Amino acid sequence: MDKPRGSLDNLIEEFAGLPGIGRKSAQRLAYFVIHMPEEQVKHFADTLIATRKNVRYCKECLTLTDQELCPICASTKRNHRQIMVVENSRDLEAYEKTGKYEGVYHVLHGAISPMTGISAADIKIKELLVRLQRDVDEVIIATNSSVEGETTAMYLSKLIKPSGIKVTRIASGVPVGGDIENIDEVTLLRALEGRMEL
Ligand code: ZN
Numbered sequence: 001m002d003k004p005r006g007s008l009d010n011l012i013e014e015f016a017g018l019p020g021i022g023r024k025s026a027q028r029l030a031y032f033v034i035h036m037p038e039e040q041v042k043h044f045a046d047t048l049i050a051t052r053k054n055v056r057y058c059k060e061c062l063t064l065t066d067q068e069l070c071p072i073c074a075s076t077k078r079n080h081r082q083i084m085v086v087e088n089s090r091d092l093e094a095y096e097k098t099g100k101y102e103g104v105y106h107v108l109h110g111a112i113s114p115m116t117g118i119s120a121a122d123i124k125i126k127e128l129l130v131r132l133q134r135d136v137d138e139v140i141i142a143t144n145s146s147v148e149g150e151t152t153a154m155y156l157s158k159l160i161k162p163s164g165i166k167v168t169r170i171a172s173g174v175p176v177g178g179d180i181e182n183i184d185e186v187t188l189l190r191a192l193e194g195r196m197e198l
Contacts, residue, residue: 008034060131062107062124063089072096072104079103081137085128085156087111087144090181095142098185101192103140106131111148112155118148120155129159138166140195144180157198168195 005013008030015026033041057063058070065071072078082103086092092105110123132139139160143149157167171194180188 057107061092061105062109062127063092063105077102081135082140083128083131083136083138084140084142086142086180087149087152088181091142091144091179094181094183094185094188095192098189098192100189103138108143108152111143111146111152113148114151115147123152125156125159128156132160132163132165136165138168140168140170140192141198142170142180142192153198161198167198169198170195 011030011033012023012026015021015029016023018026021029033044036044054066055064056066058065058073059068060073061070063070063072067074073080079102083106084095084101084103085106085108086095087108087110089107092107095101095105106124106128108123108125108128110118112118112120112123128139139156141153141156143152153169157169160167170191
């Protein structure tokens with residue numbers, strides 16, 4: 001039978017369940033927490049709960065936001081006829097950091113991966129098609145240059161092109177297999193500016 005665990009062990013278990021946190025790191029974090037002022041721990045815990053409760057998908061682009069519409073979709077300064085399709089909200093943030101993209105986004109929350117059984121129905125493609133029924137001039141496909149990202153780009157291009165909407169793919173300045181979220185702003189901007197029509 002398992003011996004009853006104390007609070008500290010429970011905390012270590014919680015940290016160890018997080019992605020990228022090994023046993024050693026979990027211990028280090030738990031010890032750090034027990035030495036934090038109680039007020040600060042409370043603030044940390046409250047932030048966790050509030051974030052989980054308030055953050056949701058933007059009803060337009062499906063990025064993570066506190067509001068019904070994210071600030072980008074709500075902005076009248078953005079070009080709502082140009083939609084950049086990205087795999088996740090971190091990629092959106094990466095493109096936002098360039099400060100040069102004036103269109104809006106669509107977050108797929110994944111990519112098609114026959115290897116791991118993720119199909120087109122498992123990511124937010126249906127929602128994109130609904131948006132494309134309105135006036136849209138261009139869809140920029142900015143999925144990663146991994147096998148999954150390329151498969152998704154091909155799939156989307158075949159799906160969208162018959163509607164007459166211009167479909168472009170960011171240039172290969174993004175290294176093969178490179179995650180967009182880890183690429184510097186200059187490279188991202190070059191990839192965007194050098195995009196090619198599919
Ligand atoms: Zn949005």
